[in-house]
Amino acid sequence: MTTTAARPGPAPRRGWLTPEAIITESLRLLDTGGRDGFSLPKLGRALGVDPTAVYRHFASKDDLVLAIADHLIEEAMDGFAALPCWVDTITQAARRLRTTYLAHPAAAALSACRTTQRPAEMRAVDILIGAMLQAGFEGPQAAVAYRACGDFALAWAGGEAAFLSLDAGQQRADRAAWTYAYRAVDRTTYPNIWQIRDELDGVADDDIFDQILAVVVTGLQHQAPIPCTCGNHPLRTGPDH
Amino acid sequence: MTTTAARPGPAPRRGWLTPEAIITESLRLLDTGGRDGFSLPKLGRALGVDPTAVYRHFASKDDLVLAIADHLIEEAMDGFAALPCWVDTITQAARRLRTTYLAHPAAAALSACRTTQRPAEMRAVDILIGAMLQAGFEGPQAAVAYRACGDFALAWAGGEAAFLSLDAGQQRADRAAWTYAYRAVDRTTYPNIWQIRDELDGVADDDIFDQILAVVVTGLQHQAPIPCTCGNHPLRTGPDH
DNA sequence: GATTCGTAGTCAATGGCTATGACAAAGCCT
DNA sequence: AGGCTTTGTCATAGCCATTGACTACGAATC
Numbered sequence: 001m002t003t004t005a006a007r008p009g010p011a012p013r014r015g016w017l018t019p020e021a022i023i024t025e026s027l028r029l030l031d032t033g034g035r036d037g038f039s040l041p042k043l044g045r046a047l048g049v050d051p052t053a054v055y056r057h058f059a060s061k062d063d064l065v066l067a068i069a070d071h072l073i074e075e076a077m078d079g080f081a082a083l084p085c086w087v088d089t090i091t092q093a094a095r096r097l098r099t100t101y102l103a104h105p106a107a108a109a110l111s112a113c114r115t116t117q118r119p120a121e122m123r124a125v126d127i128l129i130g131a132m133l134q135a136g137f138e139g140p141q142a143a144v145a146y147r148a149c150g151d152f153a154l155a156w157a158g159g160e161a162a163f164l165s166l167d168a169g170q171q172r173a174d175r176a177a178w179t180y181a182y183r184a185v186d187r188t189t190y191p192n193i194w195q196i197r198d199e200l201d202g203v204a205d206d207d208i209f210d211q212i213l214a215v216v217v218t219g220l221q222h223q224a225p226i227p228c229t230c231g232n233h234p235l236r237t238g239p240d241h
Numbered sequence: 242m243t244t245t246a247a248r249p250g251p252a253p254r255r256g257w258l259t260p261e262a263i264i265t266e267s268l269r270l271l272d273t274g275g276r277d278g279f280s281l282p283k284l285g286r287a288l289g290v291d292p293t294a295v296y297r298h299f300a301s302k303d304d305l306v307l308a309i310a311d312h313l314i315e316e317a318m319d320g321f322a323a324l325p326c327w328v329d330t331i332t333q334a335a336r337r338l339r340t341t342y343l344a345h346p347a348a349a350a351l352s353a354c355r356t357t358q359r360p361a362e363m364r365a366v367d368i369l370i371g372a373m374l375q376a377g378f379e380g381p382q383a384a385v386a387y388r389a390c391g392d393f394a395l396a397w398a399g400g401e402a403a404f405l406s407l408d409a410g411q412q413r414a415d416r417a418a419w420t421y422a423y424r425a426v427d428r429t430t431y432p433n434i435w436q437i438r439d440e441l442d443g444v445a446d447d448d449i450f451d452q453i454l455a456v457v458v459t460g461l462q463h464q465a466p467i468p469c470t471c472g473n474h475p476l477r478t479g480p481d482h
Numbered sequence: 483g484a485t486t487c488g489t490a491g492t493c494a495a496t497g498g499c500t501a502t503g504a505c506a507a508a509g510c511c512t
Numbered sequence: 513a514g515g516c517t518t519t520g521t522c523a524t525a526g527c528c529a530t531t532g533a534c535t536a537c538g539a540a541t542c
Contacts, residue, residue: 014490014537039528050492052530057490061529062411113403115415117422122431125423130433143440148453155400159392162354162399170303174356181358182366190363192371199384212389216453219460222476235463255508255519280499291521293501298519302500486541492534499528506521512514 017049019057023071026064030106034165038106040064069111074120076100085230086131087217093128094153094213101157105164112158125150136225145220152216160205178203258290260298264312267305271347275406279347281305310352315361317341326471327372328458334369335394335454342398346405353399366391377466386461393457401446419444 025047030038040061041051058064076096083089101108115121128150132142163171178201187194218235221227227235266288271279281302282292299305317337324330342349356362369391373383404412419442428435459476462468468476 017490040530041528049490052493053491055530113400113407114411115418117418122423122426122434126426126431126433129437133433133436139437140440140443142437143444144448144452146437147444147449148456151400151449152397152453155396156393158400158403159354159396166354170355177356177358182363185363190367192367192374193363195374196370196380196383196387199381202381203384203388207385208388208392211385212393212457215389215460215464216456217460218463219456219458222459222463223456258519281501282499290519293522294520296501484542486539488537488539490535490537492536494531494533496531497529500526502523502525504522504524506519508517508519510515510517512516 017047017053017057019067021047022054022057022064023067026068027071027104027107030068030110031104034106034167035109036167065110066114066116068107069114070116070118070120072100072104072107072111073116073118073124077120077124080124080127082127082130082134085228085233086134086224086226087221087228087233088230089131089134090128090149090220091213091217093124093131094156097153098157098160098209101161102164105161108158108161109165112154112161134226134229135220145223149216149220156209156212160209258288258294258298260308262288263295263298263305264308267309268312268345268348271309271351272345275347275408276350277408306351307355307357309348310355311357311359311361313341313345313348313352314338314357314359314365318361318365321365321368323368323371323375326469326474327375327465327467328462328469328474329471330368330372330375331390331461332454332458334365334372335397338394339398339401339450342402343405346402349399349402350406353395353402375467375470376461386464390457390461397450397453401450 022043026038026043029043029046033042040054044051044053047053054064058067076099077093080093080096083092101112125146129142129146132145132149135145137145163174166174182193182200183197185193185197193200217233221233221235227233263284267279267284270284270287274283281295285292285294288294295305299308317340318334321334321337324333342353366387370383370387373386373390376386378386404415407415423434423441424438426434426438434441458474462474462476468474
């Protein structure tokens with residue numbers, strides 16, 4: 001197996017393992033097997049090489065994780081550009097990040113709180129700061145607003161990904177909470193839960209995200225000197241949202 | 242402890258190890274040694290018992306982690322009660338959770354995305370849902386609003402905790418990004434970063450949290466049928482916030 | 483074209499981790 | 513006192529990250 005067929009043709013046993021191939025296979029392992037399916041020995045075996053061969057390309061597992069983190073940001077922000085109105089820009093950015101993170105939950109959970117400082121990340125940061133400046137924030141205010149906004153998107157998408165990367169049993173147990181434990185509460189002990197007990201387990205993750213994103217965007221518009229640059233995002237108060 | 246004294250004297254080798262003692266020591270280990278300082282063997286040794294003795298009280302490490310998660314929620318929500326105005330209630334709840342999580346980052350990072358379904362958690366959930374009902378949300382709307390609100394607080398505090406539970410080197414490298422990499426960007430490639438490059442590394446975590454919390458609360462008030470029940474949280478639009 | 487040298491992949495091994503099952507002694511119940 | 517359960521101990525299995533010595537391939541030099 002070392003010399004002959006691995007994938008294509010004769011497959012030279014040397015120089016075949018590249019960082020890109022390792023990252024791709026890592027992502028595949030993380031996607032199919034979750035955190036537990038991802039170990040350097042397993043990675044080596046999946047690539048058809050010695051369990052320790054990956055160490056020739058990455059100094060440590062953490063080093064590899066960082067590379068995966070950057071790969072995710074690149075995937076999320078590929079082709080991303082500022083939109084005419086800053087409100088649309090930050091909405092889009094948050095949605096993109098979440099989409100990629102949900103597609104690779106285990107990988108995202110490993111890398112959500114890491115800063116890669118590489119081009120893909122810096123471009124995303126630049127676009128978001130641009131949106132804040134467009135919103136009329138200036139100087140330190142712009143910096144804080146950007147951090148609040150960016151860290152929010154990362155924390156939210158990271159949190160959802162962390163949950164989705166739990167193993168099936170833990171996830172089922174946690175989801176079942178809304179169906180069983182919270183549905184059967186005592187009326188006098190937990191009157192508020194009791195009041196909406198029938199609604200709690202029907203809540204979809206996408207709806208929750210749409211809600212919090214709307215809340216954050218509205219709140220930002222509210223604090224921004226320029227709530228909207230295009231006129232299509234009116235700020236109205238009231239139950240009719 | 243069942244028969245004689247808890248600590249002093251000859252220390253009976255049986256019945257001395259209690260779930261509470263294990264959780265307390267786990268937290269101590271996590272606080273001082275981070276994630277890596279916390280393993281069942283180390284825990285046993287720190288408690289002065291056999292490395293595997295903890296398994297007599299918790300079925301698995303995950304089981305113990307869940308107990309720690311509940312302990313944290315209990316610590317965070319101890320004595321917590323609804324305030325007259327729902328705006329204050331959710332603000333307080335978020336601040337309390339963050340304070341506890343920041344005090345025990347490693348433990349928090351392990352447990353932020355878990356649902357314990359135990360009394361401390363359920364009481365917190367009940368209070369938050371109560372706030373949403375007070376805000377005028379009804380039925381499914383209240384459920385979604387609560388989830389958005391609660392999950393936001395957990396995700397944010399969990400994200401901060403996850404970062405703080407990285408080892409010192411990784412944390413320093415990530416923080417240094419704002420001081421070095423982002424400060425020295427090329428003006429034409431990243432014009433927006435360049436514009437506020439001097440402000441980026443002075444941003445304090447507390448300020449970011451205050452900002453996002455204000456944004457979320459404002460946004461929620463904006464969508465709520467009853468933006469405020471006490472009259473002290475006016476909703477005004479404009480740069481003077 | 484032969485020699486040299488760097489390095490990608492291999493192999494064996496270390497020390498740590500979660501977890502299990504067999505065992506022993508300490509308490510409880512009758 | 514006899515029996516049962518519980519709690520701590522011990523030995524062990526199997527996996528993980530990481531390291532160092534070794535090997536053979538390929539490129540650069542002569």
